[in-house]
Amino acid sequence: MSRASRATGNPMPSSGVRVTVDLVIFTIQENRLQVLLIQRAIPPFQGRWALPGGFLRDEEGLEAAALRDLEEETGVRDVYLEQLFTFGDPGRDPRGRVVTVAYYALIAAKTATLTASTDAAAARWWAVDGHPPLAFDHERILRYAVERLRNKLEYTTVGFQLLPRKFSLTELQRVYEAILGRSLDKRNFRRKLALLGILKPLKERRSEGGRPAQLFEFSAKSFSKLRDVGIIFPF
Amino acid sequence: MSRASRATGNPMPSSGVRVTVDLVIFTIQENRLQVLLIQRAIPPFQGRWALPGGFLRDEEGLEAAALRDLEEETGVRDVYLEQLFTFGDPGRDPRGRVVTVAYYALIAAKTATLTASTDAAAARWWAVDGHPPLAFDHERILRYAVERLRNKLEYTTVGFQLLPRKFSLTELQRVYEAILGRSLDKRNFRRKLALLGILKPLKERRSEGGRPAQLFEFSAKSFSKLRDVGIIFPF
DNA sequence: CCAAAAGTGTTAGGAGTACACCCATGG
DNA sequence: CCATGGGTGTACTCCTAACACTTTTGG
Numbered sequence: 090m091s092r093a094s095r096a097t098g099n100p101m102p103s104s105g106v107r108v109t110v111d112l113v114i115f116t117i118q119e120n121r122l123q124v125l126l127i128q129r130a131i132p133p134f135q136g137r138w139a140l141p142g143g144f145l146r147d148e149e150g151l152e153a154a155a156l157r158d159l160e161e162e163t164g165v166r167d168v169y170l171e172q173l174f175t176f177g178d179p180g181r182d183p184r185g186r187v188v189t190v191a192y193y194a195l196i197a198a199k200t201a202t203l204t205a206s207t208d209a210a211a212a213r214w215w216a217v218d219g220h221p222p223l224a225f226d227h228e229r230i231l232r233y234a235v236e237r238l239r240n241k242l243e244y245t246t247v248g249f250q251l252l253p254r255k256f257s258l259t260e261l262q263r264v265y266e267a268i269l270g271r272s273l274d275k276r277n278f279r280r281k282l283a284l285l286g287i288l289k290p291l292k293e294r295r296s297e298g299g300r301p302a303q304l305f306e307f308s309a310k311s312f313s314k315l316r317d318v319g320i321i322f323p324f
Numbered sequence: 325m326s327r328a329s330r331a332t333g334n335p336m337p338s339s340g341v342r343v344t345v346d347l348v349i350f351t352i353q354e355n356r357l358q359v360l361l362i363q364r365a366i367p368p369f370q371g372r373w374a375l376p377g378g379f380l381r382d383e384e385g386l387e388a389a390a391l392r393d394l395e396e397e398t399g400v401r402d403v404y405l406e407q408l409f410t411f412g413d414p415g416r417d418p419r420g421r422v423v424t425v426a427y428y429a430l431i432a433a434k435t436a437t438l439t440a441s442t443d444a445a446a447a448r449w450w451a452v453d454g455h456p457p458l459a460f461d462h463e464r465i466l467r468y469a470v471e472r473l474r475n476k477l478e479y480t481t482v483g484f485q486l487l488p489r490k491f492s493l494t495e496l497q498r499v500y501e502a503i504l505g506r507s508l509d510k511r512n513f514r515r516k517l518a519l520l521g522i523l524k525p526l527k528e529r530r531s532e533g534g535r536p537a538q539l540f541e542f543s544a545k546s547f548s549k550l551r552d553v554g555i556i557f558p559f
Numbered sequence: 560c561c562a563a564a565a566g567t568g569t570t571a572g573g574a575g576t577a578c579a580c581c582c583a584t585g586g
Numbered sequence: 587c588c589a590t591g592g593g594t595g596t597a598c599t600c601c602t603a604a605c606a607c608t609t610t611t612g613g
Contacts, residue, residue, distance in 0.1 A: 105382050108341045147340050151412035175410040175425050177386035188343050190410050299564025300610035534591030535583040
């Protein structure tokens, strides 16, 4: 049947399937990984917290829909966004058959404004280890997103997406520690970064109750080189 | 709007979006990575080769749809199957808005029967480096699948899925070489495998024109240990 | 001068890589 | 006995991981 429908040109079958895009939006606050949740105002799962998301519009690409939702929720654009997984079990939404393409996004601390534009529902950041029960199968989606983020952290440079353009090495290390859930050795961490050569030292320093820290910015030029050579990034 | 539609309980919008599941089915033949393609009998892309796939049924899970298609095309069950990516750009299918959830599958050499059950269209294996032009955006899907397979090969044990239960170390090495596209050092390859302890030597040997080869089977017990410890698998 | 955070080197162990010859069988 | 593929060990390099004290600033 499947090949037949493609091969024989049967008209596209009518379908009760709806497509949504859901977002796992991460940030770092107080050295902890946080996720943006909204509180549902109506059934099903009234009062429960859920991942933000919405239906795919007819002439809209998947990533475009994710970016639109993201901007509606947080007011930010130009963030790291990556498709996570597509969830389509029958029965995962009591209102009908819904296939959800999940994305995750990384936004720099303090960038988000959490536009309270939308009606009734609350929206706030929750620590990933300490969030309330979630609606639908969103717990599963969130767990999967955290797992993906942890893996990506180890062989890419996504971690920088969670920091402002200028940052100290200690701040960067805190990001890694928050996501990986373990502490890292300061000297080994710094040596590895120096070796990778992907940080540009700035002339600025910043004080925070002790000796002022050298500030850095991420050097995009070296980023692509890193990817090409396939260097691994294991702390 | 997106949050609103979830939060306020608007009725599910009607949608022109259709969902299909497409399959990249890999096998190894003649020491080369092969992919199963079908030839389209009618427009659009009449005569072009394409990935097998079909529309998602209303009460069918995504993976179930992929397994059903797979069995229809090849007659095999119990194969490695993994969701690859979801492609949803408007305009990727001239017949209308189609969101495609792509899966890739690995089947052991000579397992597939290529059931010629379906009407008109041809179906055959093509070497991945040497396949004809593809319909729709299937070239992109195939490239992505190969990339994913290469990556997975390096830190998981998916490679074993392309071999029959009993195999020699040389056969296993050929699989790795075919997928990675480079030759590997025999001694290093064998030492690494011995170190991982995921192969069970059998009492059997097999002759193939030279000294008979020791046969092994994959030991599932050690597999889980490998994943838990997070050992990497880089040749 | 004290508290707080930044910054800095060495060593030992494990993994990766390169490399060449003998072994067992069939014809 | 020869052709064919199977099987084995060593040395070097590089990366990882463990580990403690000094420096610079603000109050």
